[in-house]
Amino acid sequence: MALFRKKRGTNETMKHGAKLITIAKPKSPIAEQFRTIRTNINFMSVDEKVKTMAFTSANISEGKSTVTANVAITMAQAGKKVLLIDADLHRPTMHQTFELRNAVGLTTVLTSEADEIYMNQVVNADVIPNLSVLTSGPIPPNPAELLSSKRMKAFLKNVSSHYDVVIFDMAPILEISDSQVLAGEMDGIVLVVRQNVTQKAGIKRAVEMLKISKTRILGYIMNDVRTGADGYGYGYGYGYGYGYEQDSKKA
Numbered sequence: 001m002a003l004f005r006k007k008r009g010t011n012e013t014m015k016h017g018a019k020l021i022t023i024a025k026p027k028s029p030i031a032e033q034f035r036t037i038r039t040n041i042n043f044m045s046v047d048e049k050v051k052t053m054a055f056t057s058a059n060i061s062e063g064k065s066t067v068t069a070n071v072a073i074t075m076a077q078a079g080k081k082v083l084l085i086d087a088d089l090h091r092p093t094m095h096q097t098f099e100l101r102n103a104v105g106l107t108t109v110l111t112s113e114a115d116e117i118y119m120n121q122v123v124n125a126d127v128i129p130n131l132s133v134l135t136s137g138p139i140p141p142n143p144a145e146l147l148s149s150k151r152m153k154a155f156l157k158n159v160s161s162h163y164d165v166v167i168f169d170m171a172p173i174l175e176i177s178d179s180q181v182l183a184g185e186m187d188g189i190v191l192v193v194r195q196n197v198t199q200k201a202g203i204k205r206a207v208e209m210l211k212i213s214k215t216r217i218l219g220y221i222m223n224d225v226r227t228g229a230d231g232y233g234y235g236y237g238y239g240y241g242y243g244y245e246q247d248s249k250k251a
């Protein structure tokens with residue numbers, strides 16, 4: 001028996017940021033797949049408006065931050081006014097991804113005593129046209145308390161009126177309790193599943209937890225799908241399902 005568990009995950013995105021293929025290669029098949037994901041999310045928003053949404057996954061390193069940033073970009077590219085918020089207060093990455101300072105951010109807003117923290121002092125407006133980014137801010141010792149605070153609720157209400165859509169990158173739902181709390185505050189959640197990495201039991205448990213917090217699951221994204229012989233080694237691939245239940249029957 002191995003004495004130590006193999007180290008899971010990677011800190012690459014924390015150090016260097018996520019790869020923004022939707023900016024680097026907007027005409028590539030992968031960027032096209034992100035646009036399909038955007039369209040599918042829009043379909044889910046037809047009857048009940050989805051103003052606030054978050055991306056999460058069962059565990060770390062399944063591609064949440066990469067997917068969140070790229071989907072946010074495609075929405076901005078389609079002309080929507082988007083605010084992207086880094087609410088993964090355990091492994092924040094958005095400041096690296098968009099090369100922003102992280103001296104102030106979400107935690108600054110949530111810990112400020114007075115209400116005079118004006119959003120325009122903390123939000124990085126139009127990092128790319130239509131996309132504004134609120135980085136995590138300094139990491140607090142009590143992320144769960146901050147994210148479930150009254151101030152967070154008030155902030156959510158206030159901020160969503162200024163944008164067409166507010167997108168959150170969240171910590172993984174099975175590992176970090178604040179994710180479940182935050183999920184309950186969202187209009188919808190998209191679950192990121194990494195092929196051959198996320199275990200079925202993990203997905204099931206994540207779905208159960210989201211149901212307990214009465215969160216609407218908008219769908220899931222199958223990350224890192226390797227299609228066909230020439231697709232292998234290519235690295236990225238995204239699929240989109242309209243709900244776990246429907247697709248799990250096929251699995």
Ligand SMILES: Nc1ncnc2c1ncn2[C@@H]1O[C@H](COP(=O)(O)OP(=O)(O)O)[C@@H](O)[C@H]1O
Nearest residue numbers: 012013060061062063064065066224235236237
């Ligand atoms: N489809 C993919 N193909 C190859 N590498 C990927 C893919 N999606 C994510 N990665 C890599 O996996 C690592 C974790 O991704 P990240 O977006 O930070 O995940 P999370 O936010 O869930 O922890 C990063 O190094 C990222 O570049």
Ligand SMILES: [Mg+2]
Nearest residue numbers: 064065088093
């Ligand atoms: Mg992440």
